[in-house]
Amino acid sequence: MALDVELADLRDFLAEHPPFAWLPKTVQEALPARASVVYRRRDSVVLPAGEVPTELLVVRSGAVEVRDAAGHLVERGAAGTCLGGTALRNGAPQPTTAMAIEDSLLLAVPADVFATLCADHPDLAAFFAAPLGGRLRSAVARQREDHEPPAGPVLRSRIGDLVRRPPVAVPLEATVRAAAQRMTEERISSVLVTDGDRLAGILTDRDLRGRVVAAGVDTGVSVAEVMTPDPITADPDALALEAMLELVRRNIHHLPLLRQGRVVGMVTATDLLRLEQANPVHLVGDVAKATDAAAVAEVAGRLAPLVESLVRQGSTAHDAGRVVTTVGDAVERRLIELAEAELGPPPVPYAWVTLGSRARFEQALGPDQDHALVLHDDATEAHDAWFAELADRVTLGLERAGYPRCRGQKMASNPRWRMTLAGWERQVMRWLSAPTPDAVLECSVFFDLRHLAGDASLSEALVEHQRTSVRGSPLFLAYLAGAAARTHPPVGFFRGLVVERSGDHRDSLDVKRGGLLIVSEVARVHALAAGSARTNTLDRLEDAESDGRLSSALAADLRDAWEFLGHLRLRHQADLVREGRVPDNWIATDALSSFEKQHLKAAFGVIRSAQSALAMRYPVRAIT
Structure with missing residues (x-):
C-alpha cells in the first residue's frame, strides 16, 4: 500500500512538469514503476561532465546547479529540472557538470526506458534533442498553437511571396507612348523605369491620366518627363502587413521590391488587399484621416483591442511589436502634421525622432513617450518658440491618445531634448567622454533613435555621428555594458x-x-x-x-x-x-x-x- 502511494505521488509529480506533463496519462502512471529514486548529498556531483549518461535524472526535491567546462554557471534548478537528457538522446558526452547545492532526491529513468519514451512521443524527444534556446523556440510555438488559431495571411506573408511575375521595365530614354504600349501588352497598371541597373522611377495609370492626357503632353516625350522619380520601395522579405501600412500612409498603390539595389518584383494595393481586410490597415488609414487631435485620440483607442486580436490570430511578439509600433508612428506623425498645419511652415528644417522601444519597433501597450527634435544648424533662439509649441502640442496629443509623458522628461517638449544637429553632436561627445553611470542611464535611450518626421537628412547625419563616435569610445561601451x-x-x-x-x-x-x-x-x-x-x-x-x-x-x-x-x-x-x-x-x-x-x-x-x-x-x- 505504501509503495502504491509513493508511485502515485511520483505520477502526480511527473504530470506537473514538462515534458512528462505532455505524456498520456497511461504512460505517466506506468513510468514511476520503471524508474528509481536516488539521493545526492549537498555539494556532491550529480552528473559529471565528459561521460555519456546512462539515465535521465529529474530533480524531485532539493536544488542543483549546472556549470560549463570553464566553471561558469549555466543554470540553477529545483523540482522538475532534467539532467543529462540531451546528451543521452544524442549519445554524446555530458558537456556540463551538475552539482547538488542542497540535499536532493532525483528520479532516475533508465536509458532504455528513456529511449522508448523518445521513440513513442515526438514532443518529449524534441524537448531533449534541442539545446536550451531551441526548447524556448518550441515553447513559443506550442503556446501559440495551444492558445489560438494561426495568424491570418496578412500577419504571416512576406511581400516577396506575392510576386507572381518578373518585373516589367522600360529604359529611361523610352517614350511615353512606348511605355503605355508595354503596359497594355502586359496588362499591368504600372511600369518601372530603369537607368541601367538602377531604378529611376515608375510610370502608373494615374501618371498617364494626370500628367499626360489631362495636361495635353505629347506621348512622344521621354518617359523621364512624366514618371514618378525615385519611388518608395520595399524589401521583399518585409511583412505584407508593413507594405499595406506603407501604402495607406503614403497614399500610393504600387510598391517596387528591391534586394541589394536590384528590382525583383512589384506588388500593388490590390495584391495586398486580396490577403484580407486587416484591422491594422484600417486603423492607420483612419489615423491619417483624423482632422484634429481629439479624433486621433479616438482612433488610437482602438489599438488595445487590436493587440488582443493579434494574440487571437497567433501573432509572434516580433510581428505584434511592429504592428503596434506602426500604429504609434501613425498617431505621432498625424499629430505633427496637424500641429504644423496650424502653426505654419517651420522656420528652419527639422527632424522629429522617436526613441526607445518605438525606435526599436518593439512597442507594446502602455508605453510612455520618448522623442526628441533635431534642428537645422541655422536655428536660432528666436526660432525656439515655434518648435517649443510644436513639441507641446504633439506631447499633449500623445498623452490624450494613451501615451503617458516620460517620467524622465525625455521628450521634445523639454528644451534639453530639442537641439540643433551640431548641438546634439556635441552632446553625444560629452556623453562619450564622461560616461558616468547617471549619464549613461540618461543617454542610453538616445542610442535607440529612429527618424519619424521632417528632414530625414538631419536624423541620418546624427545616427552616423553616433555610430562612428561610439565605436571609438571603449570606456563608454564599458559603462553601457x-x-x-x-x-x-x-x-x-x-x-x-x-x-x-x-x-x-x-x-x-x-x-x-x-x-x-x-x-x-x-x-x-x-x-x-x-x-x-x-x-x-x-x-x-x-x-x-x-x-x-x-x-x-x-x-x-x-x-x-x-x-x-x-x-x-x-x-x-x-x-x-x-x-x-x-x-x-x-x-x-x-x-x-x-x-x-x-x-x-x-x-x-x-x-x-x-x-x-x-x-x-x-x-x-x-x-x-
Missing part, C-alpha cells in the same frame, strides 16, 4: 522566480524590466561596438553575431528568450484588455503553468549567461 549587466533577471539564487512581496504587484514579476529590456541592452552594446546602425533588438543580435561579438549559439538563445518573454507579455496584455483592465508588464506567477514557469526560468538563465559574457568582454567590475 555595466548598466546592462547590473540588472538581474527575477530568478532566485537557488530556485524559483523572484516576485514582488507587497504592493499592487505582489506575487508578480516585471517581464519587461527583468527580461526583455536586458536583452535589448545587451544587444545594443554589442551592436554599437560592431558599428551597426540598426535599432531593432533582433537585428542587433544578428549584427553582433556577424561581427563575432556573440557566438551563434548565444545569439540564437537570446533571440528565442526575447521571443518567449515577449509572447508571455503579449498574451498577458491581451488578457488584461479582454478583462477591461489597463495593460502592464507585471505577470503573476500563479497564473503561469508549470511549463511556462520552467521555460521562464530557462529564458532568464540565457539572459544571465549573456550578461556574464558581456562582463567578460568589458571591464564591467572595474567601473560599477
Whole structure:
C-alpha cells in the first residue's frame, strides 16, 4: 500500500512538469514503476561532465546547479529540472557538470526506458534533442498553437511571396507612348523605369491620366518627363502587413521590391488587399484621416483591442511589436502634421525622432513617450518658440491618445531634448567622454533613435555621428555594458522566480524590466561596438553575431528568450484588455503553468549567461 502511494505521488509529480506533463496519462502512471529514486548529498556531483549518461535524472526535491567546462554557471534548478537528457538522446558526452547545492532526491529513468519514451512521443524527444534556446523556440510555438488559431495571411506573408511575375521595365530614354504600349501588352497598371541597373522611377495609370492626357503632353516625350522619380520601395522579405501600412500612409498603390539595389518584383494595393481586410490597415488609414487631435485620440483607442486580436490570430511578439509600433508612428506623425498645419511652415528644417522601444519597433501597450527634435544648424533662439509649441502640442496629443509623458522628461517638449544637429553632436561627445553611470542611464535611450518626421537628412547625419563616435569610445561601451549587466533577471539564487512581496504587484514579476529590456541592452552594446546602425533588438543580435561579438549559439538563445518573454507579455496584455483592465508588464506567477514557469526560468538563465559574457568582454567590475 505504501509503495502504491509513493508511485502515485511520483505520477502526480511527473504530470506537473514538462515534458512528462505532455505524456498520456497511461504512460505517466506506468513510468514511476520503471524508474528509481536516488539521493545526492549537498555539494556532491550529480552528473559529471565528459561521460555519456546512462539515465535521465529529474530533480524531485532539493536544488542543483549546472556549470560549463570553464566553471561558469549555466543554470540553477529545483523540482522538475532534467539532467543529462540531451546528451543521452544524442549519445554524446555530458558537456556540463551538475552539482547538488542542497540535499536532493532525483528520479532516475533508465536509458532504455528513456529511449522508448523518445521513440513513442515526438514532443518529449524534441524537448531533449534541442539545446536550451531551441526548447524556448518550441515553447513559443506550442503556446501559440495551444492558445489560438494561426495568424491570418496578412500577419504571416512576406511581400516577396506575392510576386507572381518578373518585373516589367522600360529604359529611361523610352517614350511615353512606348511605355503605355508595354503596359497594355502586359496588362499591368504600372511600369518601372530603369537607368541601367538602377531604378529611376515608375510610370502608373494615374501618371498617364494626370500628367499626360489631362495636361495635353505629347506621348512622344521621354518617359523621364512624366514618371514618378525615385519611388518608395520595399524589401521583399518585409511583412505584407508593413507594405499595406506603407501604402495607406503614403497614399500610393504600387510598391517596387528591391534586394541589394536590384528590382525583383512589384506588388500593388490590390495584391495586398486580396490577403484580407486587416484591422491594422484600417486603423492607420483612419489615423491619417483624423482632422484634429481629439479624433486621433479616438482612433488610437482602438489599438488595445487590436493587440488582443493579434494574440487571437497567433501573432509572434516580433510581428505584434511592429504592428503596434506602426500604429504609434501613425498617431505621432498625424499629430505633427496637424500641429504644423496650424502653426505654419517651420522656420528652419527639422527632424522629429522617436526613441526607445518605438525606435526599436518593439512597442507594446502602455508605453510612455520618448522623442526628441533635431534642428537645422541655422536655428536660432528666436526660432525656439515655434518648435517649443510644436513639441507641446504633439506631447499633449500623445498623452490624450494613451501615451503617458516620460517620467524622465525625455521628450521634445523639454528644451534639453530639442537641439540643433551640431548641438546634439556635441552632446553625444560629452556623453562619450564622461560616461558616468547617471549619464549613461540618461543617454542610453538616445542610442535607440529612429527618424519619424521632417528632414530625414538631419536624423541620418546624427545616427552616423553616433555610430562612428561610439565605436571609438571603449570606456563608454564599458559603462553601457555595466548598466546592462547590473540588472538581474527575477530568478532566485537557488530556485524559483523572484516576485514582488507587497504592493499592487505582489506575487508578480516585471517581464519587461527583468527580461526583455536586458536583452535589448545587451544587444545594443554589442551592436554599437560592431558599428551597426540598426535599432531593432533582433537585428542587433544578428549584427553582433556577424561581427563575432556573440557566438551563434548565444545569439540564437537570446533571440528565442526575447521571443518567449515577449509572447508571455503579449498574451498577458491581451488578457488584461479582454478583462477591461489597463495593460502592464507585471505577470503573476500563479497564473503561469508549470511549463511556462520552467521555460521562464530557462529564458532568464540565457539572459544571465549573456550578461556574464558581456562582463567578460568589458571591464564591467572595474567601473560599477
